[in-house]
Amino acid sequence: MSRFRLAALVAGSIALIALAGCGGGGGNPSPTPPPVTPPLSGRYITGTVVSSVGGRGVDGVVVRLGDTALADTTENGGKFQINVGSADVSLPDHFQVDTSGAGAAFPATSLVSYNNGQTYYPDWVDMPVEILNGDTDSLGTITVTEVTDTSNPPGVPYPSKDTVILGRVIRASDQSGVANVRIEFGWTPVNIARTGAKGYFAVNLGRDATVLPMFPADTWPPTFKIDTSSVPDLPVTPDVEFRGQTGKQDSIVVPTEVLTSQTTTLGTITVLDDGGGGNNPPEPPLPPIP
Numbered sequence: 001m002s003r004f005r006l007a008a009l010v011a012g013s014i015a016l017i018a019l020a021g022c023g024g025g026g027g028n029p030s031p032t033p034p035p036v037t038p039p040l041s042g043r044y045i046t047g048t049v050v051s052s053v054g055g056r057g058v059d060g061v062v063v064r065l066g067d068t069a070l071a072d073t074t075e076n077g078g079k080f081q082i083n084v085g086s087a088d089v090s091l092p093d094h095f096q097v098d099t100s101g102a103g104a105a106f107p108a109t110s111l112v113s114y115n116n117g118q119t120y121y122p123d124w125v126d127m128p129v130e131i132l133n134g135d136t137d138s139l140g141t142i143t144v145t146e147v148t149d150t151s152n153p154p155g156v157p158y159p160s161k162d163t164v165i166l167g168r169v170i171r172a173s174d175q176s177g178v179a180n181v182r183i184e185f186g187w188t189p190v191n192i193a194r195t196g197a198k199g200y201f202a203v204n205l206g207r208d209a210t211v212l213p214m215f216p217a218d219t220w221p222p223t224f225k226i227d228t229s230s231v232p233d234l235p236v237t238p239d240v241e242f243r244g245q246t247g248k249q250d251s252i253v254v255p256t257e258v259l260t261s262q263t264t265t266l267g268t269i270t271v272l273d274d275g276g277g278g279n280n281p282p283e284p285p286l287p288p289i290p
Contacts, residue, residue, distance in 0.1 A: 043087045045070075045131065047139035049078040049097070051106075051146040052113065058144055060102040065127075066092025073101070091132055093166050093265055097122045099144050110145035111159055118161035126164055126264075133177075133196030163205040165258065167266035169195050169226060172241070173274040178234070181271075182227040186214035212259050222254045226269060234273050241270040 049061045057078025064071035065082060072080040084091065099106035099122070111119040120126070122144075130136045165185055169178045177199020185191045185203045191214075193203045205211065215222035226249050228234050242252050257263045 042083055042085045043089070043137060045082040045084055045091075045137055045139060047080055047142060049074045049080065049142045049144055052143050053146040053148055055143075058099070058102050058106065058146075060099075061106075061144065062096075062098040062101065063139075063142070064096040064098065066094055066096070068092060087134065091127060093127050093132070094124045095127055095139070097125060097142055097144060102144070105146050105148065106144055107147060110147075112145070113143040114141075115161075119159040120161065121159060126161075126166075129166065129196060129200050129202035132166075132168075132200040133198045135196060160208060162207050163209040163211070163261070163264060165203040165205065165211075165264050165266060167201055167203075167269060169199045169201070169228075169269045169271060171274075172270050172272045178228065178231060178271055180230050182230065184225040184227070186211075186224070187216055187219075187222075188214060210261055211254070212261075215254070215259075222259060223251045224254055225250045226252065226271075228271055234271065239272045241272060243267065246272070 045065065047063065049058050049063065050056060051058050057074070057076075059073075059075050059078060061074040061078070061080075062071055063074065063080050063082065065084070070082050070084055072082045074080045097112050098108060099110075100108040108122065110122070112122050112125060113119055114125050115128070125142070128136075128139070131139065167183070169181045170176060171178055177195065177197070179195055179197050179199065181195040181199070181201070183193045183195070183201050183203055185193075186205065191203050191205055193201045195201045205214065212222075226240065228249065229237065237249055239246055240249055240252060243255065245253070247253075252269065255263075255266070258266060
């Protein structure tokens with residue numbers, strides 16, 4: 001074979017390989033696909049903090065769940081997302097809003113507006129029962145007070161809001177929440193609520209209501225009721241344990257600090273579905289019959 005033919009054969013082979021590498025069409029290579037952002041892991045509580053003037057988002061505000069380390073600082077137009085980890089974690093019954101890092105126009109001691117315009121102290125804003133039950137992960141919109149040349153801080157001596165009694169119903173057998181339990185609080189009038197997926201409930205007594213007048217003066221101590229008859233896997237009206245006392249579902253004593261409005265949290269009501277007495281020691285066996 002002559003040198004000319006050998007050189008032509010090599011050149012042709014190189015050309016075929018080059019065409020194959022380009023897909024045979026000589027066009028541009030395929031574009032590199034954009035990186036895929038992995039989904040958020042765990043449960044994130046989200047929301048937006050806005051100004052009372054114009055409703056614009058406010059950055060630099062710390063939103064904290066209760067007194068825990070679970071917090072985030074707003075950015076990108078007042079948005080925040082708080083990683084609470086597992087979806088099964090129990091959350092506090094309130095959250096805090098700290099505007100001290102948002103600038104002098106947002107006094108840290110001013111009241112915040114939340115939940116249909118109700119006003120709260122910034123260090124105690126009621127947690128929605130939908131969040132506690134895991135029905136939603138969004139706190140929605142929180143409005144903080146902005147002071148400008150034409151606006152002044154609101155002269156509200158005390159927040160005006162609904163009185164909401166919070167609590168939770170759990171099982172003695174495994175400490176899990178009990179859903180669909182009916183709660184009846186107060187006698188004049190009776191206020192009714194039902195527990196959600198994780199057993200949390202919120203009984204709304206109305207705007208600036210006080211608890212004590214809701215109970216007749218001739219009945220003491222005041223009591224409230226729960227009703228587990230709609231829970232199919234529970235025994236019929238099992239006893240309950242509440243604040244160290246065991247009793248019937250229709251006569252649970254209202255704590256004094258709730259009656260005097262020192263707190264709006266009832267705490268945990270334990271349904272004795274295991275037939276036991278909760279944390280109470282078992283009764284000794286009866287002596288044998290002689």
